[in-house]
Amino acid sequence: MKKIVVGIDIGGTNTVFGLVDENGQILLKENIHTEHFPIPEDLVAVACEHIKRAFASFSKTHELVGMGIGAPNGNFFNGTIEFAPNLKWEGIIPLAKLFEERLNIKTLLTNDANAAAIGEMMFGGAKGMKDFIFITLGTGLGSGIVANGEMIYGHDSFAGEIGHVIMFPDGRQCGCGRKGCLETYCSATGIKRTYSDLLMSNHEKVNLKDKVADAKYIYEKALEGEKSAIEAFNYTGDILGLALANSVAYTSPEAIFLFGGLAQAGDFIFKPTKESMERNLLNIYKNKIKLLPSQLKENDAAILGAASLIWKEIK
Amino acid sequence: MKKIVVGIDIGGTNTVFGLVDENGQILLKENIHTEHFPIPEDLVAVACEHIKRAFASFSKTHELVGMGIGAPNGNFFNGTIEFAPNLKWEGIIPLAKLFEERLNIKTLLTNDANAAAIGEMMFGGAKGMKDFIFITLGTGLGSGIVANGEMIYGHDSFAGEIGHVIMFPDGRQCGCGRKGCLETYCSATGIKRTYSDLLMSNHEKVNLKDKVADAKYIYEKALEGEKSAIEAFNYTGDILGLALANSVAYTSPEAIFLFGGLAQAGDFIFKPTKESMERNLLNIYKNKIKLLPSQLKENDAAILGAASLIWKEIK
Numbered sequence: 289m290k291k292i293v294v295g296i297d298i299g300g301t302n303t304v305f306g307l308v309d310e311n312g313q314i315l316l317k318e319n320i321h322t323e324h325f326p327i328p329e330d331l332v333a334v335a336c337e338h339i340k341r342a343f344a345s346f347s348k349t350h351e352l353v354g355m356g357i358g359a360p361n362g363n364f365f366n367g368t369i370e371f372a373p374n375l376k377w378e379g380i381i382p383l384a385k386l387f388e389e390r391l392n393i394k395t396l397l398t399n400d401a402n403a404a405a406i407g408e409m410m411f412g413g414a415k416g417m418k419d420f421i422f423i424t425l426g427t428g429l430g431s432g433i434v435a436n437g438e439m440i441y442g443h444d445s446f447a448g449e450i451g452h453v454i455m456f457p458d459g460r461q462c463g464c465g466r467k468g469c470l471e472t473y474c475s476a477t478g479i480k481r482t483y484s485d486l487l488m489s490n491h492e493k494v495n496l497k498d499k500v501a502d503a504k505y506i507y508e509k510a511l512e513g514e515k516s517a518i519e520a521f522n523y524t525g526d527i528l529g530l531a532l533a534n535s536v537a538y539t540s541p542e543a544i545f546l547f548g549g550l551a552q553a554g555d556f557i558f559k560p561t562k563e564s565m566e567r568n569l570l571n572i573y574k575n576k577i578k579l580l581p582s583q584l585k586e587n588d589a590a591i592l593g594a595a596s597l598i599w600k601e602i603k
Numbered sequence: 604m605k606k607i608v609v610g611i612d613i614g615g616t617n618t619v620f621g622l623v624d625e626n627g628q629i630l631l632k633e634n635i636h637t638e639h640f641p642i643p644e645d646l647v648a649v650a651c652e653h654i655k656r657a658f659a660s661f662s663k664t665h666e667l668v669g670m671g672i673g674a675p676n677g678n679f680f681n682g683t684i685e686f687a688p689n690l691k692w693e694g695i696i697p698l699a700k701l702f703e704e705r706l707n708i709k710t711l712l713t714n715d716a717n718a719a720a721i722g723e724m725m726f727g728g729a730k731g732m733k734d735f736i737f738i739t740l741g742t743g744l745g746s747g748i749v750a751n752g753e754m755i756y757g758h759d760s761f762a763g764e765i766g767h768v769i770m771f772p773d774g775r776q777c778g779c780g781r782k783g784c785l786e787t788y789c790s791a792t793g794i795k796r797t798y799s800d801l802l803m804s805n806h807e808k809v810n811l812k813d814k815v816a817d818a819k820y821i822y823e824k825a826l827e828g829e830k831s832a833i834e835a836f837n838y839t840g841d842i843l844g845l846a847l848a849n850s851v852a853y854t855s856p857e858a859i860f861l862f863g864g865l866a867q868a869g870d871f872i873f874k875p876t877k878e879s880m881e882r883n884l885l886n887i888y889k890n891k892i893k894l895l896p897s898q899l900k901e902n903d904a905a906i907l908g909a910a911s912l913i914w915k916e917i918k
Contacts, residue, residue, distance in 0.1 A: 453852050540758060
């Protein structure tokens with residue numbers, strides 16, 4: 289019998305899950321609407337029905353050996369989701385236990401960025417690396433830090449919040465209530481704000497559509513050669529590079545991986561980030577740290593990352 | 604036979620070593636002048652003679668099981684000192700190998716701050732902790748980061764340079780060639796500069812002696828109630844607290860230990876540091892992270908830390 293693992297990612301809107309084999313192939317993928325389930329037990333019940341049905345067609349050749357869960361504010365040590373602002377579920381939800389009780393398989397849970405980092409280590413560009421940093425540039429900036437071959441969870445499982453490092457004490461207002469956090473600059477939300485500011489200060493013709501542009505729109509404008517769009521990427525990369533240089537002083541990683549929408553802008557984001565990182569690195573680290581795009585597919589990363597929690601334990 | 608370990612600390616001026624038992628007791632301590640030995644092999648030869656002589660009186664009851672070395676720019680993976688600016692030895696020195704060849708015992712080497720951090724874990728306040736940060740506030744700011752019960756060395760053994768995190772991109776000139784590094788503010792050197800600036804801006808009567816004051820002098824002035832001295836500690840603590848809050852976002856430690864001259868100023872430095880740290884911490888970390896004085900004695904820490912490299916392997 290071949291081994292197979294369920295990877296499930298709990299998002300504010302959608303919950304996606306898939307069956308993942310030992311090579312990181314997703315054999316099957318499904319989707320349910322998180323929002324339809326105001327009570328977590330109900331989502332667990334429905335998800336387990338789907339998982340059982342999905343697994344049925346593989347049950348003659350495969351053995352279901354575990355389940356990994358990626359979730360916002362996930363606590364790895366306790367298998368809980370704790371006070372997640374983007375979910376309707378309040379307080380502390382023992383999600384791993386709820387799934388474990390129904391499926392009777394080993395179940396591990398962590399936050400989405402950590403899960404994706406482990407996915408990168410098991411099936412992506414960080415294979416064989418013992419020290420790396422994984423950065424997701426989405427609505428916010430998430431991160432997972434691996435050192436000595438192990439995810440750094442910290443004493444409370446909430447380590448790796450590089451998006452909330454304060455870069456400028458009187459900087460932009462952050463959703464966390466403080467000011468100047470890295471993610472207010474370096475994220476899809478951050479670059480939109482930068483772009484909007486630049487359009488105005490560059491006195492370029494703008495319409496309302498420009499002001500609500502997303503990161504992909506800014507990338508397209510940059511491709512067209514629009515000054516404000518290119519400047520927005522340079523400004524974002526400049527700050528991200530400084531933050532990464534500072535991060536290197538903590539864990540001296542072999543590589544830093546960038547994942548998410550912004551990271552798909554290629555040289556527009558990688559070039560200024562790399563330049564700023566090298567300029568701001570302490571001498572002993574210069575020209576040693578690889579800055580790489582994640583090798584995980586955008587659409588598969590969440591499931592693959594979640595499943596990797598179990599594959600890492602097995603392998 | 605009881606086990607015993609040599610701990611040796613290579614400093615720019617002095618090399619100190621001691622015999623350390625499994626309880627962290629230093630049974631014997633000696634000192635030789637590093638500067639008298641322009642060639643490292645000569646220092647190793649003399650140190651080994653001293654060590655053998657020192658051990659002789661314990662050889663009936665004890666077995667010498669290893670040697671730990673704390674050294675500036677120490678590379679744990681290779682057992683080398685690499686381009687240490689404060690030593691006369693140039694290039695890469697395979698110091699662990701040189702000692703091992705003469706003493707025929709397991710020899711490990713790391714930088715002084717990492718060694719002290721492991722000392723804190725084995726014999727000090729971090730006993731039983733798996734996640735903590737150790738900060739030395741000396742001429743510069745050194746640090747050792749422990750996560751998952753292991754020292755973070757990074758891919759090249761040079762992780763843990765929190766003193767060279769850039770706090771203010773156009774800040775004070777640092778000895779490393781960059782600007783705004785944490786240690787230009789939060790170290791004995793940093794607070795002297797702050798104090799000197801404050802004396803001038805506060806228009807207090809100063810003489811030349813004041814301007815070359817050391818951290819101890821500033822502490823004494825603070826005890827006397829001198830405004831500039833108290834402000835200097837507050838300013839230092841304010842920046843240190845922000846840096847520690849940012850550090851927590853990386854590894855979410857159970858505790859942060861402060862060691863070194865500045866840390867001995869008690870509440871003058873701990874109070875503003877703690878206040879600033881709590882103010883700048885992301886919500887999920889607030890009121891969870893202990894800020895503690897190191898439990899290592901100032902004079903023993905270097906030897907104890909070095910010896911701990913071996914004790915950690917044995918225990």
